[in-house]
Amino acid sequence: MIESPSLPRLSKFIAETGFCSRREADRLIAARHVTVNGVVAGIGAVVGEGDEVRVDGQLLRARSAKAGKRRHVYIALNKPVGITCTTESSVKGNIVDFVGHEQRIFPVGRLDKDSEGLILLTSNGDIVNQILRKENNHEKEYLVAVNLPVTDEFLRGMAKGGLWIHGQQTLPCRTSRHGKFGFRIVLTQGLNRQIRLMATAFGYRVKQLRRVRIDNLKLGELKPGRWRNLTDAELRGLLPGHSDW
Template identity: 35%
Template sequence: MSERLQKVIAKSGITSRRKAEKLIEEGKVKVNGKVITELGVKVTDSDQIEVNNIPIEKEKPVYFLFYKPRGVISSVSDDKDRKTVVDFFEEFEQRIFPVGRLDYDTSGLIIMTNDGDFMNVLLHPRYKMDKEYIVKTKGIPANEALKTFKKGIRSEGDILKAKQVKIMSVDKKKQTAIVKVILHQGKNRQIRRMFDAINCPVMKLRRERLAFLTLDGLQPGEYRELKPQEISDLKKLAQKIVK
């Protein structure tokens, strides 16, 4: 069975398919000792592939649902030597990386994998999967202010939108509120920027759900493997959304 070269590179876990395509075009990929610069080349299991003169290893793909704690970086490394999400997976030989990011001070659900192709399915802008967050705000947001979230708020050149927003509870004495927000977008610090814009800064933020996946049964710092059916359903959901 043959597959496109960029897909095989992405599956190895060293980079995403999009970056693999760029590496091919830059002449940094060899197949059986021959430099490949054109996209569309297909390879089989018997072909020897090198990226930057280093043979790729075909790792077994792994997929985890991780409850990221606050105070952890969503990256494979950190120049300030802070704890990263990868530090929780040191027992595994595969090169595992996070799909997307959660802010340092944000907790919640994040997918960890070594499958770059699968990562693209979840991150591509056209795959509009629900991302549900629970927000604790300083100050009680007015309903009219929250309605602007669905219309879109301009911030630093971006139009930030929420699919759904709902006040879950308020504490009038402490002047705080718990708000549920569902996004399709994934802009940098999006929810914090949206609440800053209505003068109700975020005190705590947690991602509770991605599509049909939830944090049920997990505590901060814990993870579980995704079930084969969950992986399949995520891919099918993405394809359904595109259609």
């Protein structure tokens, strides 16, 4: 391990493993939570090939060579509350700066600033619009907490569809109870703030909203603020017929 005041390679390495964003990596380094080859790393540390990097004792591994050989980046992020799904660098807390990826990436679709959970980002700008055009064919699954006990009537009303939002009617969807104050909902639409507005129509207020699945992509055990590369199987499910990864 060596030090360089102008090349914060260690934070870049940590971010690229998907452990956390580059900004969070800088914070962890400053708080002395990171070691390189058993030595506490300082701001500006760089990582050489074969160096062992740990955060609070947890060994971090570089991205697989297979993912690194792809032409484009495809990652799944567990977006925390407070991060805005925009590429505009002037917006504080924008998702691109949060991830801090070495390549230019774009979010596919969006999650409200107050919402959390699974979102896809990619460096393949040509594919973003194609995925978005097919968005209504993709199932999106959410876990939602509300301020009132969830009733069967509420679940039936949400699932029935026919509510007017932004000049469009909601389509039928699937709902199920998830605790006294929570429910699970699976949509095939992507209207702005759809679930929140649907709940409001029935006198409910959404307190927490987390997306846990987009079609074949699952959030799984991915922690808030962490990201990972998509697997080949996930890419085949998301982009059937494509091999230009």
